[in-house]
Structures are given as C-alpha cells and as structure tokens.
Amino acid sequence: MPPHPSLETIRPPRFIGGLRELADDYDVILCDVWGVVHNGVIQYEKATDALRRFREKGGSVVLITNAPRPRWRVVAMLDRLKVSHDTYDGAVSSGDVTVSLIRERGDLPLAYIGPQGDMEIFSEAETQLGHKLKFVGIEQAAYVVCVGLEAAERETPADYETRLRLLRRHDAEFICANPDIVVEHGDRLVYCAGALAEAYEALGGRVVQAGKPHAEIYRRALALAASARGAATDSSRVLAIGDSAHTDIKGAQAQGLATLFVTSGIHRAELHEEAGNGPLNAAAFHQFVENLGFKPTAVATELAW
Structure with a gap:
C-alpha cells in the first residue's frame, strides 16, 4: 500500500496578501535572506517591516541563508543595507x-x-x-x-x-x-x-x-530560535519563508515545517507576467507547483505585513 499523502500534498496553497494573515499561527519564523529581505543591492522595506511587526507581537525571527560566509559577515552586509537589528533575533548561514x-x-x-x-x-x-x-x-x-x-x-x-x-x-x-x-x-x-x-x-x-535544503542548517536555526525564546518551539508553530522552491521550500518541508513561498524572487520570470515585472500568472504558478511535486503551505508575491 502506498504511504498516506501528507497534508501539504493534499491541500492547495493558501494565497495571502500579507504575513499578518498567518502571524497568529506561528511563534518562530525562519526567513531566507537574499531574494526575500534584500536583492544584494537594496533591502526590501516591506519585508523588514513585516518581520519587525512579527517580533513586536512576541514572535522570534531567525534568518537562515545559503550565504557561503560566517554569520558575522551576513550581519555586516545587512548593516550596510540598513536592515535594522530589531528585524531579527539572529542568523545562521551555510558558511x-x-x-x-x-x-x-x-x-x-x-x-x-x-x-x-x-x-x-x-x-x-x-x-x-x-x-x-x-x-x-x-x-x-x-x-x-x-x-x-x-x-x-x-x-x-x-x-x-x-x-x-x-x-x-x-x-x-x-x-x-x-x-x-x-x-x-x-x-x-x-x-x-x-x-x-x-x-x-x-x-x-x-x-x-552545507545549507538548505539539507537538515543541519535547520537544526542550527531552530537551536538559535530556542535560545532566543528560552525554550524550544513545537515544529507546528514554525514558519519558513523563502523564494527558492528547491532549497527554501523543499528543505523546510522535509523538516516538517510550514512554508511561505515568495514568488517575486528567483522564480519571478517564470511565475509573473510581463517578463517577471507584472502580476502573478495563475496558470504558470499552478503548472510550476505541479512540476515540483510538492506544495508550499502559503504563497505571497512578496513578503509584507
């Protein structure tokens, strides 16, 4: 008999307008950096505002990145892009x-x-x-x-x-x-x-x-979140946010975590009209998810409150 399909496989993704629609369901966010918080040149102010508001409600945010450098270098780059330290509790990197x-x-x-x-x-x-x-x-x-x-x-x-x-x-x-x-x-x-x-x-x-979608970086991120909160958080209360289906979303789901997929990152040209500069193309998105073979818990065009 084939294994029972997971709920993530059965349920269609939930399209949301902002993180506020999910915030009460989670205590910890593991958030990708490049493509969600910034693009290497500028910070995404809507994203940093959303993370800050989540923390103000009592949540914890750990940045989890495939940057191949130590976390202090990641933080230094965030500082250069003027990402405030009240946006996150800590960071863990593939470096x-x-x-x-x-x-x-x-x-x-x-x-x-x-x-x-x-x-x-x-x-x-x-x-x-x-x-x-x-x-x-x-x-x-x-x-x-x-x-x-x-x-x-x-x-x-x-x-x-x-x-x-x-x-x-x-x-x-x-x-x-x-x-x-x-x-x-x-x-x-x-x-x-x-x-x-x-x-x-x-x-x-x-x-x-060394990094996402593999387990070790998630173990470290969750340990950092536990340290920030003073106690471990049940995995059902952890939300992973990212723009890469194959690393951010697949990796988090393999760890049993809920996921929020941001479509305007590296998959923008595939999923949005007008060569990536227009609205989400619903038909392209559904074909994209079908080809993946797994579904994110929720979907947003960008991270915003």
Whole structure:
C-alpha cells in the first residue's frame, strides 16, 4: 500500500496578501535572506517591516541563508543595507556549516573555488582548529570547498568543466558552501556554487551540501530560535519563508515545517507576467507547483505585513 499523502500534498496553497494573515499561527519564523529581505543591492522595506511587526507581537525571527560566509559577515552586509537589528533575533548561514565540515576534515589537503574576497570561512576554520589549513592545487586536493564562481556575473558552470574533471579523476570530495543554483543580484540572476555542485554530481562526483535544503542548517536555526525564546518551539508553530522552491521550500518541508513561498524572487520570470515585472500568472504558478511535486503551505508575491 502506498504511504498516506501528507497534508501539504493534499491541500492547495493558501494565497495571502500579507504575513499578518498567518502571524497568529506561528511563534518562530525562519526567513531566507537574499531574494526575500534584500536583492544584494537594496533591502526590501516591506519585508523588514513585516518581520519587525512579527517580533513586536512576541514572535522570534531567525534568518537562515545559503550565504557561503560566517554569520558575522551576513550581519555586516545587512548593516550596510540598513536592515535594522530589531528585524531579527539572529542568523545562521551555510558558511557556518561549511566551517564545521572543514574542521571535521582536519589536516586533509584542500583546494578552493570562489572569489578571493570570500575566504573568511577558512580564517574562521583556522581559528577554531588552532592551525593553518593545507591548501593545494586541484590535482592534489582531497577535497575542494566551493563558495561560488570566481566571476559570477560573467561566468557559467561550463567555464569550470576542466577543473571539475580533474577533481573527478582522483575522486575528490566537493563541499558546496552555497547550495543555491542561482541568486538575484539587483535585477539579474547569477550562478552560485550549487550550479557547480550539480555539474560535479553529473560527472559522478561526491558532493556534500552545507545549507538548505539539507537538515543541519535547520537544526542550527531552530537551536538559535530556542535560545532566543528560552525554550524550544513545537515544529507546528514554525514558519519558513523563502523564494527558492528547491532549497527554501523543499528543505523546510522535509523538516516538517510550514512554508511561505515568495514568488517575486528567483522564480519571478517564470511565475509573473510581463517578463517577471507584472502580476502573478495563475496558470504558470499552478503548472510550476505541479512540476515540483510538492506544495508550499502559503504563497505571497512578496513578503509584507
């Protein structure tokens, strides 16, 4: 007999005009950052206002992001975008999880793929380990840590095929510090580390994902929420908000959490009329959800109160 379908599979998503329609049902929000709170250039003031109002009602907000850098760097970026600290209780990043994965591998030689300005996770790992990491070339590495593409605004995964094949030749492990495939930067989409991880898996390579949709980052976020509240929260009272169906929504639902899907993020061009600048296209949305094979609990075009 097939397993009984979950309620999320049976119930159609609830379309809402604002977070206020759901706020009384939840004590904790786990909110994605890039694509929901900001787009890398500006903060979304409606979103930060909604999170602030939720906290004013007694709720707790933990930002949960696939940013491949330590949480302090995430907070520093939020500060630059003038996101007030009264918007959230804390943050957890895939960079934090990546540091733990590096520590677990001790003295194994590693290689790095990503921008030179995004190497704080290694400094953090070295501080926690108490010694320097052993960086080597792709040909000698036991594993590689990928933070992203070196020049994401002009590169694609095809530019990395030679390096990925060299890694695969000696079965090096690939740690993906950001499982997102693409992310918004202003009004553009750029490739992330997840796109290279996907390409490496296609070659038969071993990949370890550090962030959403995988369980560890949710465990850390819920622990942070419990610390902020002084007690753990029943999972039925936790709402996860995100704009990526494959990381934010799928990942949270795998942890038994309710979800709010924001359609104007990375899926905007697929789901909204006028090349992403118009209203939600209902037919496109329903086809999109059918193709996913799972449904969010609720849907909003943007995060607002």
